[in-house]
Amino acid sequence: MKKVRTKFTAAFFVVVFCCLLVITIVWxxxxxxxxxxxxxxxxxxxxxxxxxxxxxxxxxxxxxxxxxxxxxxxxxxxxxxxxxxxxxxxxxxxxxxxxxxxxxxxxxxxxxxxxxxxxxxxxxxxxxxxxxxxxxxxxxxxxxxxxxxxxxxxxxxxxxxxxxxxxxxxxxxxxxxxxxxxxxxxGGARPAASAVSIDSGAASVNLTENTTTTVSCTATVSDTDGYASITSVKAQLYRTGVGSAAADDNNNHYTLEGDSECVPSSGSGNTEYYTCDFEVYYYADPTDAGAYSAQQWECLVIPEDAGGQGTPDSDGIEMNSLAALNVTSAINYGTLDLGEDTNLVRQNATITNTGNVNIDVEFSGTNMSCDSGFVPVGGQKYSTKDEKYSLMDYVLSASPVEQDIDLAAQTDDAVVSTDEIYWGLAAPATGAGGYCTGTNTISAVNDIGVD
Structure with missing residues (x-):
């Protein structure tokens, strides 16, 4: 009996009062x-x-x-x-x-x-x-x-x-x-922030899948007692729906404070300039569409001197949606006889949501090229359930087919969002032999508000 030895490679592409009180403040x-x-x-x-x-x-x-x-x-x-x-x-x-x-x-x-x-x-x-x-x-x-x-x-x-x-x-x-x-x-002089700008006035932030993206918030801070009187600057980057007072959360709120995080430069006279670089995670809440589309992200800069907090200033920006995924890179089906399928010997691939929106997934593939002949693309099946080949839900095709996977965006800093896809293969009765390889494409599809 001729044997068909197979190896499957998966890849992904992303896509007035009477009194007056005068108080003199001294510090x-x-x-x-x-x-x-x-x-x-x-x-x-x-x-x-x-x-x-x-x-x-x-x-x-x-x-x-x-x-x-x-x-x-x-x-x-x-x-x-x-x-x-x-x-x-x-x-x-x-x-x-x-x-x-x-x-x-x-x-x-x-x-x-x-x-x-x-x-x-x-x-x-x-x-x-x-x-x-x-x-x-x-x-x-x-x-x-x-x-x-x-x-x-x-x-x-x-x-x-x-x-x-x-x-x-x-x-x-x-x-x-x-x-x-x-x-x-x-006196009562306090510093004041002005000219706050996120990413040099950009309209929106494009996140990077599976890592952080630097979002730069700059501001001018002035103090009539001289720039050296400015003791600290705090910057908060947050989705407006949670507000500046919320606790830090990689999904919706970030804080930087002090000269090591909001870095001063070019101080002269009464004015100094500050740069606060936030490292924003790939799953930060989008505001261009979906549940938070009526909101935006805001950078609030709060200056302080020895007398206390001064006048803050802010700038707003949109956080764009990012549909992205990662998937285990290869599956080896092992050795099959002609006409045989993998039956109960399934291979699994882990899909990880590496963006900031819920996603469905598109699947497509090519024929598997062999030393002689080929294995048709439809010989591969896949499912979200761990079951034998004959019961698997979907037959792989050359054209992309979207499946309703509903893989949620990450909401817990310590827990990534994943799903398992199970794969099986049936060798053709004739027309293939030797070592076979193929490439499948697995793509993320934005599932905001769609089901």
């Missing part, structure tokens, strides 16, 4: 300023790093300045302040991160600040020989000239360090220095 904040240029005094001879100011501003102990000479002084310009003209500067605290190296002695430094022609130094500070350690001046309530701090003086300030005592054969290393400006903002 405190702090700003950190680091070196951005070399200053007036540059005595320390050794540099471990690319630039002198860079070695003490990069927040790393692997770069530093170093000297083995008592009385050496180094000072550095610092970033201009961005706290805004309405702020009151309460104090400035200068920090130096230092370590002494050598056999031991009187290792001490003084922390310096320099303004115009006046150089001020702190009292002597003993420095560790074990590890880099942070040292500070404490809160300085006046500038080096004895005057109240102003924004102008902050911007002109240099900070630095002096070696005041050092033992024989010892060196002093400084890996960081910075100034912290403590200030108070008075």
């Amino acid at each position: 405190a904040a702090a700003e950190t300023l680091r070196p951005d240029a070399n200053g007036t005094y540059q005595d320390w001879p050794t540099l471990q790093g690319t630039t002198r100011y860079g070695a003490v501003s990069d927040e790393s102990d692997s770069t530093y300045i170093e000297t083995d000479t008592k009385d050496d002084q180094d000072t550095y310009d610092i970033n201009d302040s961005a706290i805004g003209a309405t702020a009151t500067i309460n104090s400035v605290e200068i920090f130096v991160r230092a370590k002494a190296s050598g056999s031991g002695g009187a290792e001490k430094i003084k922390i310096l600040d320099y303004l115009n022609t006046t150089l001020r130094s702190s009292s002597q500070i003993s420095v560790s020989r074990t590890s880099f350690t942070d040292y500070s001046t404490g809160n300085l309530t006046t500038d080096p000239e004895g005057n109240a701090w102003t924004l102008t003086n902050i911007d002109a300030l240099e900070i630095g360090v002096e070696v005041s005592a050092l033992g024989k054969n010892e060196t002093m290393q400084v890996s960081e220095m910075w100034a912290e400006v403590d200030y108070t903002i008075s």
